[in-house]
Amino acid sequence: MASSHGTPPVFNNKVVAWIDHRLPIFSYIEKEYHTFPTPRNFNYFWNFGAIATVMLVLMIATGIVLATNYTPHVLMAFDSVERIDRDVPQGWLIRDLHMNGASFFFIAVYIHIFRGMYYGSYKAPRELLWILGVVIFLLMMATAFMGYVLPWGQMSFWGATVITNLFSAIPIVGESIVTWLWGGFAVDNPTLNRFFALHYLLPFIIVGVVALHVVALHVHGSNNPTGIDPKGPQDTVPFHPYYTMKDGFGVMVFLIVYAGFVFFAPDYLGHPDNYIPADPLVTPAHIVPEWYFLPFYAILRAIPDKLGGVLAMFGAIAVLFILPWLDTSRVRSCTFRPIYKWFMMFLVVDVIVLGICGSKPPEGFWVPLSQLATLYYFAHFLVVLPILGKIERPLPLPPSIADSVLKKKAV
């Protein structure tokens, strides 16, 4: 049944052939996931797309089971989560998988984003592929935020209060928007209800955008560590079995680390305050979001003006949308960009510094540090990228992917 790329596959199984003649799903799978020509030189950074997909499926599967046992009411939500933990058979497992799954989904996606930035995967002709990825990232953030509100602990409640209040910074209509978001005049039962509804809805929209992301990916195929296009069959391997097996191995390793947290430190990435039931009359000493939002939280607080902070925070993500046009370099991969490579690494350090700043109370030297880190974050995209692309002298590119692989082997 296998066929080389380009010729339509012939199916020996009569049922498969009958269906495929009418609805070519088997041809599609054959073409896109079997014979699909994929650069032969991926490193393990290329596992994280598959890993993120596995996490998305896992989050939806565990989430549906949790939803069947959860009660979205301000008086019952906290206890219903504890009931899942205590009284639902294996409920603790489903909940621990889901709450740590959010963190590990973000870990996979952050590494995936880093991969895309380091190897220039966003550059022509993959701009829309990249933009769809940023849309997925935004949808994930919204979903994760609303999911964190559902247990209705102190951080749930106060996190929801702080984040929804950001919209009040919008001139004139801000207050009305906040009231509309809350469904009332405070974060209360209507807020919890709509967050639950949206938390259930958005993952399926993510699935839709992921499908578009994959369609866009399969038009020009994957980028690769050299950033140069495959020039012929010697540069590629069929997706299956080469990358299905490599991704399978990567997924297993990732799941081992994930399982380590789920089974041996399930609350390590959470905040103890969220085990205190929500109390609108008691504000926690430090309101902090989940770790994966901390860099953006730091940017929000780095600007002394509320509207400015909100704009900077959203701007930090908006800038990713125009990344393909900010980068003026002809070369995709940082492997061949001797100067930008270090700026890229510095951006990683910068984001980590922002994350640490975001977890600290906004006082003392954390304030100027987060301001400095915010400044670099934007300078990286808006100043370094456009200018460096013009003045940097890239290293000579290898003539082909196969050539670079064979040369590495010879060394």
Next chain:
Amino acid sequence: MRKPFARNLLVSGAIALASFTVGTVAIAAGGTEHPPHRHWHFQGPFGTFDRAAAQRGFQVYQEVCAACHSLSLVAYRNLTELGLTENQVKGLIKDITVTDLNDEGAPVDRPARPSDRFKKPFPNQAAAAAANNGKAPPDLSVIVKAREYGPDYIYGILTGYVPYDKLTPAQIKEFDVKKDDNFNKYFPGHKIAMAPPLSDDKVTYADGTKATLDQEAADVTEFLAWASEPHMEDRKRTGVRVILFLIALAGMMYAVKRMVWADKH
């Protein structure tokens, strides 16, 4: 339960710069003392609950803490997980009556059943607050998970009281301590509404263990750690199996991947 800084270290990978460490320590020094770390039987990847300690801890909770603190998420039947038999549980609750509705919808008192959740000391939050100078004592069901430093904090609070005459004038001045205030080394802000709940021989242990303050505090912490996460042992046991399975599968996947790629390297 964990230090936020430690969490960030993890999140940021290996690149937590030395300067941040110094900064954090400097900031932490200005606040409340961290409770000292104790070894707990339930810690570590294979740690289990010390059944005897947790049973003694239940006695401390029942005879002392339960006067003010509810444990609303735990049912009497759950005590069998601590090694008590069903008959022992029934014996423990034979004198407890709970309010329920009869078939006509009228409130009645009936004997507690093993399936009942622990009886609350106050009928509602407002009554709990009214009886305790305006602030309801927290429910203890998930208290060990709900505090930074978890069990160390609970043990620290129970043993961290300093009598007024042992305080330095500087402490009295800095924290504005009055003679009737309760000063606790590990409570944020130090002034805690709860009077020292435990002392030597506050309870008489059924198993003959000497009831020192330390013993009582450690035992009730063990009990509350169990109450916060009764399935902890199951979680760790499952985890060992899952991880061994995943490692085996990852090894096989690696072997397959090597075979598949053999002609491409």
